[in-house]
Amino acid sequence: MLEVRGLHVSYYTLGGVIRAVRGVSFRVSPGKGLCIVGESGSGKTTLGLAIAGALPPNARASRGSVRIDGANILELGPEDLERVRGSLVSMVFQDPAASFNPLFTIGQTLGDIARHKLGLAERSEAREAALAALRRVGMPDPERVLDAYPHELSGGMLQRVAIAAAILPRPKVLVADEPTTMLDVTLQYQILKLLNRLKETLGLALVFITHNLGIAAEVCEDILVLYAGHMVELGPTDKVLEEPLHPYTQALIECIPRIDRGPGRLKPIPGSMPDPRRLPGGCVFHPRCPHVMDICRERDPRPVALDKRVVSCLLYNGEKGGAR
């Protein structure tokens, strides 16, 4: 079980402190998936890195906790973190080519993981574990793939191998950061189905990060919408997509081109993402919000539980009787 509570993450840069994640809480049970949706600058990647214990050196989780089966991975020292990475939580990235050393064959890379993370000393055992992982991700002809170099595989194949590498040490949590964004659309669907199947058969808690709400609908039971580091709305996927409560979620769904609509103009969200170093006071979304009230400029909304989900908007804080 993955449990994130009141998490704040900041980057310390020459240009000042950037508070990338500000107060995010959620839970993911084994065999279930949570989709983190947000645009660039939402803090979704930072959140993913924090969960995977892979924050860059200039980032710090200043408050809150990330617990996997009770252990807070934010409190671990570098050595414990190294041990935990892979065997407790793994990560899959957008560009699979970047996660492989081009000088090693897939077999060498996967074999190394098997030796270090599973403690398999025997060469044959490590190879067997690597083969098993490749079969798990539905790789055709796994023996041949073991002897291939990364550049000999296509993007889709390589992403499958990256997923195999991630599940090889049998983690409890898998963080997938935009794993299909760089793939062709006809391959995207295959990868989504694969992740869905793995999460169920291996009992993984899946955290799927994407900018695409449509993809969110395909893989995960729950959705968390982030805006400028703030948790905007969290709830069951169909609820959030069909009856979004937060004005940002509503606007985001409205502005996506859909093949059952058009032709004609789309409904964009006016304005643009705020500068993370100069976020607006009050509710961060208020300058772009169609339902903005006076109080939104002053008060930062707290997350409130409503209709099976959590939403951070003053429209639902009882101030106006929960009206929309």
Added chain:
Amino acid sequence: MASASSQVLWLIRRSKLSLVGLFIVAGFVVTGILAPFIVPYPEDARGETYNIEERFQPPSWEHPFGTDEYGRDVFSRVLMGARYSLIIAVGVVGLALLIGIPVGLVAGYVGGRVGSMLMRVTDMFLAFPPLLLAIALAATLGRGLFNTIIALSISWWPWYARLLYVRVTSVKNMPFVDSARLLGLGRLAIMFRHVLPNSLTPVTVQAALDMGSAILEAAGLSFLGVGVDPSTPEWGLLVTEGWASISSAWWISLFPGLAILVTVLGFNLLADALRESLDPRIRRIALTRRILG
């Protein structure tokens, strides 16, 4: 290119070290230009004097760096040396850039047969170790400031040509070059307006680094006796002059040596800072919110 003032600001904000580099280099340049007017003993600096009773004086208030075997003020000679080093640094790097940039730019942008021919010639030069080539050339041309500059820049330009060539071959395939072609801009205009300005960063950084190295190598040539004319207060020569009496009069070699060290260090620090300030991508990463994904 970002405006000069914003660039300098950026440089200073970046780190104290680059500020130190900037100060050293500025001090060096100013000293080099003003040396003839500010040295305490101009005749000593020019090497026209021989004060037998002032020989081998250790550092004192009167002679902060002491005096040499001819009784000349080492401080004056080191200050004047800055002028020669400045001429050498600017001359060598400038001349090398003057050959290297056109060769690299044309070879990279035009490509094809012309490009490979230019690069083969460049590679021939690169096949020699640069210092050996410079020594051989300097020995052939004979001593003298001008010959030293020629010898060093001939051994040097191929590095700039190569560096620019590599950069140009990648920049010329960037989408903004396509955009320029779509406007119907001529090849020359594209080369000078779009390709060259975006290819110069590595060469500029290398040139700043090399200013220091040029001073060092010119000193080396002088030390080996194939550099500038004797009597010239060039830093390398000053070190050589004191070499014979290093055990008794250490100051004669030490101070010009320190001058070389500090100046080279200054150029290195400055080059480092330049690398970061000139590259718009690095600037952006440092300034940006991209980090937030």
Added chain:
Amino acid sequence: MSLLDVRGLVKYFPVRKGVFGRVVGYVKAVDGVSFSIGENEVFALVGESGSGKTTTARCILRLIEPTRGEILFMGRDVTKLKGRELKWYRRNVQAVFQNPFLSLNPRMKVKDLVAEPLKVYRDQAQDVERAVEEHLEMVGLPREVGERYPLELSGGQAQRVAIAKAIILRPRLVVLDEPTSALDVSVQAQILNLFLDLKKELKLSYLLITHDLSVVKYVSDWVAVMYLGRIVELARTEELFENPLHPYTLALLSSIPGTKKAKWKRIELAGEPPSALNPPKGCRLRPRCPLAFEKCHEEPQLVEYSKEHWVSCWLY
């Protein structure tokens, strides 16, 4: 009369090997593509990587020379234009690329970038500075942006600059090569609306290159779906979405997330696209197509299945 006519366009890239650069084969990036774009019309070329859609666009833009085929712009063969005629063509055909941070010279200020086309064609005695301000306003940017550098802008703002630069010469046709794929969805919607507005206002035609069928639905009048260098289906946009025929089109539509309840047949393709160096014999989709049968070993032709709807598949 149509504005742009592409007839039998072919582009092969030689593959060289060894020290002497011996040609060992050809990548058949575009292999016989024909279509036309009318005045004030939007034509979309849809396909995945390797489909040849970008190569087609680059041929039309004369960034590369086609191996064979004709490209007629207002009746003149573009591939043969030189000198002044080529300049006339360049003036009338502009482009907006995927990543504005790469397609805008990072060392030029926004106002100089937008003014550059005017300076190249300095035939009118117009006030450049005012024209730049007007065009920045037209694409929804405040005038202060003129003093900034592209890398200081957000992705959406930078793409607006690229658009201002593309329209300032009042071209007839603008090639849009994945113009919104690098942008956030909320910004994508703004930019697509901007394209629609500009099309109306300036009587522009667009050639839209994209992998995203849902974008096509909003802005395009015509769609051609490409696979491995060939057009497999071509139709009016409403017709294509109403009545998609080719298995590859169906697969593209099926892969759009959130379309589980669609009225068309869902198709999933097996495996990965083969290399264009060695495309399959017969129908190029055959090895991946779940509906393939005996006949598919022969090459299908693009035939008119119904009014304004062509398809290249033995099923029809």
